Amino acid sequence: MSSAYIRPRSLAEALDAKAQHPDWMVLAGGTDLMVNATHRPEPAGILDLWRLPELRGVTMTDVLTIGAGTTWLEVEHHAAVLERFGPLAAAAREIGALQIQARGTLGGNVGTSSPVGDSLPVLLAFDAELELASAARGRRRIPYREFCTGYRKTQLAADELIVAAHLRPPATRTRTTWRKVGTRRAQSISKVMGAAFIELDGDVVTRARVALGAVADRPIRIAAVEQAVTGLALGAKAAEAARAALRSAIKPIDDVRSTATYRRDVAENLVARFFS
Amino acid sequence: MKITLTINGERREVDASPWKRLLDLVREDLRLTGTKEGCGEGECGACSVMLDGEVVNSCLVAAGQCDGRTVTTVEGLAHGDVLHAVQRELVACGGAQCGICTPGIAVCAAHVVDRGLIRGKNDHEARETVRALLAGNICRCTGYQLIVDAVVNAARETR
Numbered sequence: 227m228s229s230a231y232i233r234p235r236s237l238a239e240a241l242d243a244k245a246q247h248p249d250w251m252v253l254a255g256g257t258d259l260m261v262n263a264t265h266r267p268e269p270a271g272i273l274d275l276w277r278l279p280e281l282r283g284v285t286m287t288d289v290l291t292i293g294a295g296t297t298w299l300e301v302e303h304h305a306a307v308l309e310r311f312g313p314l315a316a317a318a319r320e321i322g323a324l325q326i327q328a329r330g331t332l333g334g335n336v337g338t339s340s341p342v343g344d345s346l347p348v349l350l351a352f353d354a355e356l357e358l359a360s361a362a363r364g365r366r367r368i369p370y371r372e373f374c375t376g377y378r379k380t381q382l383a384a385d386e387l388i389v390a391a392h393l394r395p396p397a398t399r400t401r402t403t404w405r406k407v408g409t410r411r412a413q414s415i416s417k418v419m420g421a422a423f424i425e426l427d428g429d430v431v432t433r434a435r436v437a438l439g440a441v442a443d444r445p446i447r448i449a450a451v452e453q454a455v456t457g458l459a460l461g462a463k464a465a466e467a468a469r470a471a472l473r474s475a476i477k478p479i480d481d482v483r484s485t486a487t488y489r490r491d492v493a494e495n496l497v498a499r500f501f502s
Numbered sequence: 503m504k505i506t507l508t509i510n511g512e513r514r515e516v517d518a519s520p521w522k523r524l525l526d527l528v529r530e531d532l533r534l535t536g537t538k539e540g541c542g543e544g545e546c547g548a549c550s551v552m553l554d555g556e557v558v559n560s561c562l563v564a565a566g567q568c569d570g571r572t573v574t575t576v577e578g579l580a581h582g583d584v585l586h587a588v589q590r591e592l593v594a595c596g597g598a599q600c601g602i603c604t605p606g607i608a609v610c611a612a613h614v615v616d617r618g619l620i621r622g623k624n625d626h627e628a629r630e631t632v633r634a635l636l637a638g639n640i641c642r643c644t645g646y647q648l649i650v651d652a653v654v655n656a657a658r659e660t661r
């Protein structure tokens with residue numbers, strides 16, 4: 227039997243459908259869910275969120291709000307993102323290639339919450355909040371750092387949808403960076419990637435958030451590094467402190483994309499560069 | 503389900519599972535076999551089509567999502583017998599060998615040329631832009647140089 231299919235016209239309609247059919251596939255751009263689709267079982271039903279107006283677009287007030295249904299192509303060309311959220315623009319530009327960026331959405335990256343989701347370390351570094359919604363309980367907010375709880379495991383309830391992510395802009399004396407290391411510049415899943423949000427007084431780090439992907443079962447903040455660099459001036463000493471703190475903080479794995487040793491070396495180089 | 507879409511300017515209605523891939527809808531139901539399957543994983547770009555004005559991998563789009571949408575495949579690039587500039591240049595430059603990647607390359611290249619996305623102060627920059635924009639289209643035969651030649655030429659003619 228072929229799948230049922232619903233394309234809701236509003237978020238309210240989508241939430242009702244999600245509550246009624248918690249087992250249906252929630253489909254946005256399909257760039258995670260449709261991979262090898264012919265080898266996957268046909269879902270009981272499809273709840274199609276693609277282009278749902280209330281989930282779409284970027285707005286900048288005192289915070290940046292990115293609708294879950296916004297594509298990476300839209301994110302990377304948005305003026306406010308380019309101006310003040312450089313790491314997000316950089317991550318968006320390196321997700322897949324043109325065809326993937328035209329379909330892949332923020333909500334999909336967050337929904338999958340794979341350890342190699344490129345936007346996720348950025349969300350952690352900016353301490354982003356997710357906005358979730360359900361028909362029964364309305365809207366709620368949760369920091370991304372609490373949302374992903376294990377390998378592709380999240381706090382999303384069976385009747386919930388992801389509505390948006392909210393990011394506070396950095397103050398003027400803040401360094402934000404993002405770096406991805408993969409096999410080629412485009413269309414490659416990260417071997418290691420990371421983002422940092424570094425608040426400064428002059429050259430001295432007053433507070434830092436450092437997040438890495440592909441070094442654990444989920445994207446993670448590296449508290450040991452954050453503590454080690456606080457109070458130090460950017461430069462060789464801070465870089466060395468970051469490197470040393472990282473060494474004992476992560477246990478990367480060997481897999482088809484890379485080895486634990488390589489990942490550890492690259493991750494060390496990444497955090498060292500963030501603070502040099 | 504009943505799916506109505508505009509394909510290469512023509513309105514068509516097909517009955518298909520919403521889970522079917524746009525790629526299969528195009529090839530099997532609409533009998534437009536120009537679009538090729540390479541990997542089925544979104545990696546190679548052979549299946550590229552335009553969907554509502556963006557280039558997408560048709561192996562990653564569910565047919566249900568195409569109801570009411572507009573699709574252009576490689577068959578829709580030419581106007582009658584007049585090839586699109588990128589098609590003409592791919593022929594002239596020898597930018598195709600086995601041809602599996604070619605429809606996807608042509609669709610993606612036509613999109614970026616028509617949108618005026620190939621800029622650059624000089625030839626080197628233009629070529630780098632083409633390489634970046636076409637990074638999702640894998641070719642195992644040509645080594646890319648002749649494809650890049652073709653797309654840069656087409657962009658120059660179109661400007």
Ligand SMILES: Cc1cc2nc3c(=O)[nH]c(=O)nc-3n(C[C@H](O)[C@H](O)[C@H](O)COP(=O)(O)OP(=O)(O)OC[C@H]3O[C@@H](n4cnc5c(N)ncnc54)[C@H](O)[C@@H]3O)c2cc1C
Binds near residue numbers: 252254261320
């Ligand atoms: C060739 C290729 C290259 C790729 N390269 C990269 C890369 O470099 N970096 C990277 O991070 N990713 C990459 N990806 C993965 C993918 O493109 C991204 O994760 C993308 O952001 C997924 O978005 P989507 O809308 O296509 O998700 P979908 O496949 O539609 O959905 C993904 C998951 O999110 C859920 N979901 C989507 N929206 C919502 C919502 N609003 N509420 C609740 N749940 C929701 C879905 O149910 C599903 O579980 C790549 C994929 C391919 C095929």
Ligand code: FES
Binds near residue numbers: 544
């Ligand atoms: S067949 Fe669709 S990208 Fe390879």
Ligand code: FES
Binds near residue numbers: 600601602641642644
């Ligand atoms: S011509 Fe053979 S893959 Fe490109």
